[in-house]
Structures are given as structure tokens and as C-alpha cells.
Amino acid sequence: MSRRRSRVVINGIGLLAAFFFAFPVYWMVNTAFKSPDQFQTYVPVFIPIPTLDNFTKALNQPHFFDFLRNSLFVSISTVLLALVVGFLAAVTLARVKFRGRRSFLLLVAVAQMAPFEALLIPMFLAIKDWGYNWVPTLIIVYFIFTLPFTIWSLRGFVAGIPVDLEEAAMVDGASRFGAFVRVTLPLLAPGLVATSIFCFITAWNEFLYAYTFMSETQNYTLPVWLVSFRTFLGTDWGATMAASTLFTLPVLIFFLVAQRRMVGGLTTGAVRG
């Protein structure tokens, strides 16, 4: 009986926490559906008389589909590149004892401290002769800045999986590699997902480098589109909020798709373990 009550209390707290995280987002979406005279009111309008004007305006911005294509290309490539390179390093760090391992870990830690905004100009000097106004340059930049974290994160996940499991599979006749692929990799799925979400969000949201390193409209990414509703005339908040709403959608979809894999990975792990 009391156990049931504490479950209700705990789930109640969970919903309260969900409210804390979701409310600002709800307010953004809510504003996106409002006409201007509805969003500047003293008594807030919680359920607007919806208008799609803001979305129409946001989507009709010239070159929207160029931005979308570039953003998807850059973000997905960053995720793949960081995962492949980071995974190799992470597995090595977690599973192999080699000389220089601590120094290498230290290097990863120091790379994590690289000041992102401050490196804009030096980075520009480094790329200006070959990478200016070239979309893949952005992949390289985001890759550099997400790699340290990717290694940290994946290394932790790999280390968290007991070696015994692999060794047990090897006793059953599997090769080291086969054991890794069949036993460890499925267990690693949640870790890969969590890490790729992080890389994706970082690349997807980045504005400073995307705007400075690209010079032509067809090479920009979506964050540049987000600020395009600000002109000398002021900012079109409705359109900005509509654009921001659309902008967060892919991340949410990515997460929901990944979430199923994550749960799948966890249950597989539970069955095998």
C-alpha cells in the first residue's frame, strides 16, 4: 500500500520535472502559432487561436532547402566521422594496455579544453587557402570539437561492459573480434546513441563557424536561417519561434528513433547478461 503511494509520489515528481523541462519549449511552440497581437499580451495566452502564418513565412525564406540539405549533410557526416574515429580510440583505450596510454588520455582531456569561440580566427587562418566557402570544412571543424567528448563517452561505455562476457564467448569458440561484435557491440548501442545525439546537436546548432566560414547563401546551414528573421526593421519573433520549433524537430525525431534502439539494446543486453 505505502509502496504504491510512494510510486505515485515518484511519478508525480517525474511529471513535475518533465513540466520544468518542457514548459519553455511549449512556450516556444505556443508562440510560433500566435499572431503578433496574441503574443504580446499582459495575460498570457496559453492556447492560441492557431495561425500558420509564422510557419509559412519561415518556410518561404529563400534557400531553405539548401540550408536543410547542408545541415543534414554536415551533422550526419560529423556524427559518423566522430563515431568511427572515436570508437577506434575508445575501444583501444578501454580494452588494450599499450605504452603511452595515460599520455594519450591526457591529450584527449586537454583537447577537450580547446576554446571554441576563440579559435575562430586561427581556424580561419588555417583553412582559408583551401576550405573557405566549402561545406565539408564545417564537418572537419565540428569533428575536431566533438571528438574528445566522443572518446570520453564511448570509452566509458566500453569499459562499463565486463570483459568476462567477451571472454565467455571466446571460450565458446568465437574469435576475439567475433566476440566483440556479437557480445559487446549490442550492449554498446545505448552508448553509441547517447554519444551520437551529443555530436548531432553540437553540429546541428552551430552558428558562428557556419556563418563565418561560408560566404554564399547556398552553403549556409539552418542556424543562419534562424537569425534571418532579424533585420534593420527589428526581429520577427513569430517567425523566429516557428523556425526554432521546426529546427528542433529533427533532433527530436532522431532521438525518438534512437530511443527505440536504445531500449532495444538494453533489453538485448539484459537477456544476454
Add this chain to the structure above:
Amino acid sequence: MARTPSTGNAHLGASSQSAAPSRHRSSARVIHDLMPYLAILPTLVTFLVLLGYPVALLFATSLQKFGIYELINHVTTWIGLQNYYEVLFQSPQGLPDFATVLFRTVAFMLVNVVLTIVGGTLIALLLERLNKWVRLILTSSMVLAWAMPAVTGAVLFQWLFDSKLGVVNWAISSLGIFGNYLNHDWFTTGFTTFGIVTLLIVWQAIPFIAFSLYAGILSIPKELPEAARVDGASEGQIFRHITLPALGPLLMMLVFLSVIWDFKVFTQVYAMAQGGPDEQTITLSVYSYIVGISEGKFGYAAAASVVMLLLLLIVLVPYIRRMIKSLEGL
């Protein structure tokens, strides 16, 4: 920074020497010995070349008079440590002096890190205990908060806390417990402005911490806490003696990452108040942006970020060593 790569290389060199006597063994053995280095090679190249070169340029520009003129006209003028001298001792231009900014940045960072880690841990523990649906609702809400672009987040929070049109003032006033907050202005003091920036940062940072710790908790074999429960241990004891030690290395790493992120955080602080009111929310990164980038004094900005980097290194290297040790212990 300059030292690390060389030690890394030294070790690499040592390893190839150690591979030498084994020449008589099968080539498969050599390949096996080299495997780890081949696997980390792409990462080494990324850090030492792709990141190392721009960082070297950052050092180089910090020793130059380097502004818009020098950049556009490809002019190089070395001025030694003058930029560093100005950053440390000649706090320019009516801005608070370096010590003040540093103290403020560290205090701000500590508050954010503590709130984020404690909040993230609590949410992670909560996630484990929720039923399937509430958990999905909470995780989805957190992903939304996490996914929001920082600039949009700042605009949104300004709006939520707007003195006249903000829903927060309206809600507080409607509750009636704290009196009338209509027209209350949150952005007139540095303290409340920092408070709202902190709320924004914590709001966006907790999801990541909570997800990581939740994944960590899930990887603890279920049998341990269950056995402890059968033996009559309280939830608090289980947390202290089973969950916390198991999460230790992960927590250490998350603290490390949070310290770095919150020490360097720029977008939210700047977008919320541009350093105001009265320069009271100028942190180190905002300082180097205002004085450096927005005035086009890139050399000065570079010196400020090198100082920031060195401070981070001095403070964090002992911590990193301990962290690496605890990771090795796993």
C-alpha cells in the same frame, strides 16, 4: 599544451623501439603490437595537426598586434607579451579588472557545476524509478530542452522573465503567495541576471548529465542492489555503497566536462544580457569577446583565451591525473 604532444610522441617512439627486438617473431605479432597505435592514429592526427595547428596559431597571434587591419592586409607585427600584460594588469576600457572577472567566472562556474551535477544525479535516480510512460515523457522533455539552440534558449528565457509580458511574473503574481510581481524586473541586478542565466544553463545541461548517469546506473548489474535490499539496506545506503561507487569514474568525468563547459560558457551569458547590467555579468569568455572579437583585437582576444586555457590546465591537470587513475582502476 606544448608539452603534451611531445610526451605523446616520446611514448610512441619508445614503443617502436620495443617492437624492434621482436623482429624475429612472426609479422602477425608485430601487427598485433602496432594495432593500438594504428587505432589511435586518426585521433592523434586530429589533435596534433588539425587542432594543434590552429592552437599554435592562437599562441602566435596572442604575441602579435593582430586586428582587422593585420588580418586583411596580411601584416605580422610581433609585440611580445604586451597583450598578456594588458589582459592581466591593464584591464582596459572601463571594464572590471581581470581578478574580478576571474573570481566571478569561477564562482559562476562552481554554482552551475554543483547544480547541474546534483540535479542530473537526482533526475537519473528518478528515471530509474519511474514507470514506462512517465519516463518517456520526462526523457522526451529533456531532449527538447537539450536540443534547443542556445541563442533561442536565451531569447525564450528573456521572454519568460520579461517584466511586462513575461509569463513568469504573471504566474508568480497569480499564485499570490509572493505578492505582486507584475512589472518586476529581473535584469536590473547582476545577481538576478546571473540567476536566470544559471537557470537556463542548468535547464539545458541537466539532460545530458542525467542521461549519462542513467545509462551508467543501468549498467550496474541489477543483482547487487536487489541483494542489498533483501538484506534490509535502505535506499540511501544502496546509493552510497553501491550506486555511487559504481558511478564514481563516470561522475568524475562528468564533473570534469561540466567544469570545462561552464568555465567557457559564452553564448547564453552574452545573449541574455551582453554583460550587463553595469558589466556585472561579464565572465571571462564574455570579456575576451567584448574586448577582443567585437572590437576586432584578435591578438588581445587570443591572449585572453590563452590565459583562460592555462588557468584551466593548471587547475585541472591534477584532477585529470586522478581521474585517469580512477579510470585505469576500472
Add this chain to the structure above:
Amino acid sequence: MALKKLAPLAVAALLVAACSSSATPSPVAPQPTATQPAATQVAPATPTPTAAPATCTTLTVWIMNGSLTDAAASQLNTSFENAHPGCVVNYQVQQWNGIVNKLTTALASNNPPDVFEIGNTDAITFEAADALADLTSDRAALGGGTSNVSSDPGQAWLASLNDASMYNGKLMAVPFYAGDRVLVYRTDLFKTAGIDPTTITSKAKLIAAAQTLQAANKSVQDFSGLYLPGQNWYALMQMIWDEGGQIATQTSGTWTAALESPASEKGIQDYVDYYKAGSTGPTNNDEANPNQDTLFQQGKIGMMIANGWEIGSSIGTTGVVTSASQVAAIPIPSVTDGKTVPVFLGGSVIGIAKNDKNMQAALDWVAQLSTPTGQNLEIGISEIPGVKTFAANIPNTPANATLLVAASEAAAASGFTPNAVGWAAVEANNPIKAMMTQILTGQATVDAAAKAADTQIDAVING
């Protein structure tokens, strides 16, 4: 003590820098000092490609978001391409957010834009950085007339835009368009309250009209007869000029902030008087937050100081103000009866990259702007054209009503932010805004707050 600890690390940094310096190609040019900027010197190492006029194949033009409509831009580009067979215009619309960084890196890249718009407060940054082509000898061809001096009759552009284009006596940019602030009011409310807009000819009469409107609209929650936010520092600047004050003055090359001068303080007091006449605007924010156009459209504002081009966004499809006939404008009155305040002219200039490889084509593109066609295009999109004669002769149609008021103000007397190298830095962290909030909330007297702001401005204004 801190320095002692840092010393070994600094040495390491030096070593790294020394190594990398050999890798950086760095043609050494004389170093310009802060007070004697680069424009007067010639960087000897840069090759001069002007010798062989290469034929233009692509002309890259950067225009800021909102400055030209798509139709206006394509008209300019098409007529240019017709006159230059084989040369295609690569027309790019850029965003204001982060534009100074972006333009800086673009100009340092191997493929800089040929022609680009610069906000007139940013112009000096690029002029001082020696990033722009010297157009002094092309003035007449660009439509600037025969004289460099703003006040000369032979000088064809609006004075403040001409000033923003000049640097050390050289023409470094070309005026594009201007905009300024007018007093926008609700015609329907004026009628009900019995106010004749033509009688609002002084500060005292404006305050009286504000209070009359306020009394007549008591039923509207948070109504402002005259709406002013606490930090509309453009409006403040105009009131300071009106009293004969200045933000800053220049003596022998050095700028000194002058907010604490008696005349400037009088102007600040004028602003306070207007605000206290019943504005419900926030003390700590500007005209964009909350957006005054939206408040106007919601019927909460009787009069406001607004940009000429804001009229369009003040009329909505829903809300209280839905028809252009409800809105009109008059010039902002001075403290002296019968005069108007000197206005701040905002706007843009156009620059051409230094050593541009398509120089002649770039000049031809820019020259279009000062022709009758270009000037009429700007009038068509409610921008005050840069050429004096066009600004003075905007066709008197209902659509141009506000633009006419704005242009007449601009022609009468206009001022500009101090043309100082450090001005962008002042604005980046605007102490004038903080000063206003302190005064309006009673945290400081006009004198104390003005002195504090002066100290902050002095620290940055000379770069």
C-alpha cells in the same frame, strides 16, 4: 605572483609561436599606429593587379538582409548584366548577426566579395583597417558630385552619409540609403481627443498632447500617450543635439565623451520629462523589447518615436490598428517652438574591396545606386535615397507620407554617432543605455549617471 607562475608556460608559448611563424607567410608592412591609421600608408608587399584590367566573369555583391527587395535587386542586377555581357552578378543576401567578423574574414580570404554593404556605424572599422578601395577619383562617376566637403553645394549626397563614407579626406565608400526617426501617431485617437497634429511644434506642446491622449484613453490598460522605452538611445541622442549637446567631442584627434556637459544633461532631462509624461515603456529595455510596433498595433500607444520604415509593421491584419489611414507622422519637435530636432541618420554605405580584381565592373554596379533609377527603387521601398536632390523631391503620394516627413527631417539637420575608431566598441557594450535606466529608476541623478557613462566611453572611444 600570478605572473611568476605563468612565466615557464609563457616561454613554452613563445617557442611554439617562433616555430609557427616561419610557416605563416607574412609580408611585412609598416605597422600603423592607432592614432595614425592605415589608410594613409601603402602596404608595399601587396601586388597591384590594377595594371591589366581583367575581364569580369563574376561580380560578387553582398547586400544586407532587408536592404533591397528581391525585385529591386534583380532589376539592378539585370540592367548591370545587360550592360556587361559575359559578367554575371553573384548576388548574396547576408545577415546582420555577426557581419563584422564575417566581412573581415571574407576580405582576408582568397575570394573576397567585390561589392558589399556596410552599416554606417561599422564603416569606419573597415575604412581604418585599410580594407576598402580608395574611390576618391571616382566620386563624380559614382554620383557624388564635385566636392568632398559635406556642406558644399557641389557635394551630392546626404551630409551624414557622405561623412560616413569619408576617411582621412578620402572617399572610401558610397552612400546607399538612409532612414531616420519620426513621430508616428494615431489619427483616429487624435481626432477623438481633439488634437491637431500641426500644433505639436515644441517639447511643451508634445507633452501636453501626450497627457491629453492619456486622459482620453484611460480605459485602455497600460496606454501611453507618448510611448518611450527607457533605452531608446537614438531618440536620446537627438534630444541632446537639440539642446546643443554632443555625445563626444573631438579635439586634435582625440575624442572626449561629453554627456556631462550642461547642454547634454539638459537633453537627457528632456528625455526624462517625456518618459515621465506617462510612458509605460520598460526602464531597462529599448524599443525592440517589447516591440513597440506590436504595442502600437494593439492600440496601447498614441504616439511613438519610430523609424520611418516601421510604419508597415505597425499595421496588422488583426488587433486595433489595421488600416493605413489610422497612422500618420510628423517631425519630432524641438524644445524651441517651431523647430524640429536634429535627427540621427541610420543607414548603409557600399564598399568595394581593396585591390579588387573586377574594379571597373564593381564601380559600374555601385554607380547604378545614385542614378535616378536606383534612387527611385529606394523610394519605392521606403528608404531615404542617398542623393540630396532625390531625398528632397520624394513624390507626394499617400504611400510616401511618412517617408516624406523623415526625408524632410534628414535634409533639415542631421547628426551622427561620433566618427571615432572606438565607437563600435562603445555601442557593443552601450553605457548610455545603462545610464538611462539608472536615471529613470532613480538609482542615480542625471549628473552622476552622465559622469559615470562618460568615464566608460572615454576608456574605449579612441580605440
